[in-house]
Amino acid sequence: MQEYIINILIAAVIAVVVSALMGPFMIPFLQRLKVGQSIREEGPHRHYAKAGTPTMGGIIIITAVMLATFIMAGSNAEALAAVLVMIAFGGIGFWDDYIKVVLKRSLGLRAREKLLLQLLIGVLFGLLLIYHLHRGTWIIIPFSGTVIDLGYIYIPFLILVLIATSNAVNLTDGLDGLASGVTFFVALAFVLICLMTAHYQLGIFCAALVGACAGFLIFNHYPARVFMGDTGSMALGGAMAAIAAITRSEVALLILGGVYVIEALSVIIQVISYQTTGKRVFLMSPLHHHFELKGWAETKVVKVFTLASLALAVLGLLAFKGIGIR
Numbered sequence: 001m002q003e004y005i006i007n008i009l010i011a012a013v014i015a016v017v018v019s020a021l022m023g024p025f026m027i028p029f030l031q032r033l034k035v036g037q038s039i040r041e042e043g044p045h046r047h048y049a050k051a052g053t054p055t056m057g058g059i060i061i062i063t064a065v066m067l068a069t070f071i072m073a074g075s076n077a078e079a080l081a082a083v084l085v086m087i088a089f090g091g092i093g094f095w096d097d098y099i100k101v102v103l104k105r106s107l108g109l110r111a112r113e114k115l116l117l118q119l120l121i122g123v124l125f126g127l128l129l130i131y132h133l134h135r136g137t138w139i140i141i142p143f144s145g146t147v148i149d150l151g152y153i154y155i156p157f158l159i160l161v162l163i164a165t166s167n168a169v170n171l172t173d174g175l176d177g178l179a180s181g182v183t184f185f186v187a188l189a190f191v192l193i194c195l196m197t198a199h200y201q202l203g204i205f206c207a208a209l210v211g212a213c214a215g216f217l218i219f220n221h222y223p224a225r226v227f228m229g230d231t232g233s234m235a236l237g238g239a240m241a242a243i244a245a246i247t248r249s250e251v252a253l254l255i256l257g258g259v260y261v262i263e264a265l266s267v268i269i270q271v272i273s274y275q276t277t278g279k280r281v282f283l284m285s286p287l288h289h290h291f292e293l294k295g296w297a298e299t300k301v302v303k304v305f306t307l308a309s310l311a312l313a314v315l316g317l318l319a320f321k322g323i324g325i326r
Contacts, residue, residue, distance in 0.1 A: 187210045
């Protein structure tokens with residue numbers, strides 16, 4: 001166990017260092033490519049100053065996680081599967097970012113194109129889990145530790161988890177340091193879950209995510225010098241869902257990633273309310289913008305949401321009762 005913990009710590013350090021070293025080179029490179037962030041006109045006015053800040057910085061996170069994982073976990077099947085899912089979802093985000101900021105097509109990828117790609121990744125990942133990693137088709141219910149075998153509906157369930165998580169993280173990425181700060185604690189909780197369930201090599205991947213988020217925050221905290229873009233948020237969402245699937249903590253992810261859930265629900269509630277009653281529940285969605293329009297400073301919103309992520313990560317760890325189950 002001590003050896004695994006040391007490897008996990010080394011992976012986190014490698015990811016921090018790689019992120020910290022890449023930033024000073026990647027940010028000017030993105031600036032030269034003129035891949036600047038566009039700002040929603042209906043958003044808080046103070047965000048207009050962010051226009052032109054380089055985006056697609058998720059490349060930094062993905063590279064740091066890949067290097068740290070490959071160095072410390074080698075070709076371990078679980079870690080490699082998680083890396084592949086992260087890259088695949090990051091690729092969708094990169095394509096979307098490229099269309100929006102390089103080709104100047106504001107809508108990016110069409111919704112059906114994104115959905116089809118996510119469905120394909122979900123099916124392939126599900127088959128990999130069941131037939132190569134021998135994960136089975138059962139899930140663990142938080143707090144009770146009850147095990148439910150989903151059988152043939154597991155892959156559709158997994159696809160739902162992947163799509164929901166990747167899009168929820170994408171919605172969370174709306175303020176300087178928010179998505180990376182929130183994900184830092186979710187990934188840290190998954191490190192502990194991997195240790196509890198003996199998924200030690202996957203724990204290295206989780207630690208690399210922790211380190212990459214910490215390193216990226218050097219450049220992404222307020223005022224941000226670079227944004228992760230869909231490249232980063234989709235990659236992080238895919239990674240979180242992949243870890244949850246491998247450790248059978250998909251349901252616990254609702255608690256561990258509670259901030260993601262709340263952000264996504266705020267958008268769903270807003271859309272349903274406006275379409276059915278013509279009235280908005282929030283001043284603006286996702287929820288972080290509501291608090292901004294209520295007068296909160298951006299830094300205060302980020303601090304509160306990040307602390308909420310820490311609290312929910314602790315609660316999720318308490319809820320996860322799959323200790324020792326593989």
